[in-house]
Amino acid sequence: MNQRLSNVTPFYRPTWTDISTDAFVANLNQIRKLIGPSTQLMAVLKADAYGHGASELVSIAVKNGADAIGVSSLEEGIALRDIGVSAPILILGGIYPLQNFSVAMEYNLTPTVASLEAAHFLEQQATKAKSRVFFHLKIDTGMGRIGVSPSGAKTILEWLPQAGHIQLQGIYSHLASADTDPVFSAQQKKSFEKVVVLARQLGQKNVVAHLANSAAVVANKEFHLDLVRPGLMLYGVPPATLPADVRIHPVLSWQTKLIFLKKVKAGTPISYGGTFRTKRESEIATIPVGYADGLPRLASNRGMILIRGKRCPIVGRVTMDHTMVDVTGVGATVGDTAVLIGEQGVDSLGALDWAGWAETNSYEILCGISKRVPRFLKGAYADR
Numbered sequence: 001m002n003q004r005l006s007n008v009t010p011f012y013r014p015t016w017t018d019i020s021t022d023a024f025v026a027n028l029n030q031i032r033k034l035i036g037p038s039t040q041l042m043a044v045l046k047a048d049a050y051g052h053g054a055s056e057l058v059s060i061a062v063k064n065g066a067d068a069i070g071v072s073s074l075e076e077g078i079a080l081r082d083i084g085v086s087a088p089i090l091i092l093g094g095i096y097p098l099q100n101f102s103v104a105m106e107y108n109l110t111p112t113v114a115s116l117e118a119a120h121f122l123e124q125q126a127t128k129a130k131s132r133v134f135f136h137l138k139i140d141t142g143m144g145r146i147g148v149s150p151s152g153a154k155t156i157l158e159w160l161p162q163a164g165h166i167q168l169q170g171i172y173s174h175l176a177s178a179d180t181d182p183v184f185s186a187q188q189k190k191s192f193e194k195v196v197v198l199a200r201q202l203g204q205k206n207v208v209a210h211l212a213n214s215a216a217v218v219a220n221k222e223f224h225l226d227l228v229r230p231g232l233m234l235y236g237v238p239p240a241t242l243p244a245d246v247r248i249h250p251v252l253s254w255q256t257k258l259i260f261l262k263k264v265k266a267g268t269p270i271s272y273g274g275t276f277r278t279k280r281e282s283e284i285a286t287i288p289v290g291y292a293d294g295l296p297r298l299a300s301n302r303g304m305i306l307i308r309g310k311r312c313p314i315v316g317r318v319t320m321d322h323t324m325v326d327v328t329g330v331g332a333t334v335g336d337t338a339v340l341i342g343e344q345g346v347d348s349l350g351a352l353d354w355a356g357w358a359e360t361n362s363y364e365i366l367c368g369i370s371k372r373v374p375r376f377l378k379g380a381y382a383d384r
């Protein structure tokens, strides 16, 4: 089995994640199958590839058909350029202060422009540098985040032909409720497409229009346009209820081991505040993982962990570095592998389960697995 230790060495504490490169590539192929050959695929690797490790996954993404990479910040883009990534990289986040456009130029990172002021500033900097800079224009069609309004876009598009040093390469918007509100999403698409039509009328014939995150990729082919920007789905976490013919596989699994086991009497308080008291004679295991690893404290007295193929409840509060689990009757011993995310026996737990226990979404669970937890790259694409 291929194995690479990505960020923590040496590795003593038995709490780790495995990153399945096979699952990642299968998910990428599934997205390609959905969008067809003529739609471009931008692999969204922001937030360290949703906690999976962007520097490890980026080359696998590019070699397996990603046309471009999306990241959040200049820092994330620079980290990829520094390891030799030459694919187009779009900075999805707002660049501030505007002086930082020069950093995007220096590293050949494609900036997002979200205001007329930013467009003017980029033109000024590109002129000074005597270079030609490609950028994407972000339209706010209902997300209420960064982005120029459709009417503001018109002003920029009318001015652009006078700008000699910047070139509009892409124009995009972001859906606020792709997973929950098809009517609102259709409205967003409609107002976005008006801007795209206008851009083409005003001379931007080859501009790449894009709108779809993962939920929009699966919701409706009409959202695919010229390019799609999936993140979550690449990591094998369903962005919404998937059509029956769409199959994705979780990329990350999260394991630990029982490091301590004790039998306690009925009525024994467990963890800070004694929020749990055993109702019977119990076997209580301790696992070396806590909220400093990204195990949500809200999962105290709620979450479950797989041990010997059985779901065992977290008892008492999750602490910074340890969590206690009731393993009464499952035949557990110290050293048993416990699965937080992944399969064991016939059962499995996913980021979505933790999201439910922690009253959040699967994104926050994945991004929250802290740097203290080593990532091991596994599978056929791990060492290429």
Ligand SMILES: *Cc1c(COP(=O)(O)O)cnc(C)c1O
Pocket: 044, 046, 092, 174, 212, 213, 214, 215, 229, 230, 231, 232, 233, 239
């Ligand atoms: C994060 C992000 C995406 C990817 O979203 P998923 O829901 O993870 O697929 C796409 N576009 C933009 C602008 C984003 O910020």
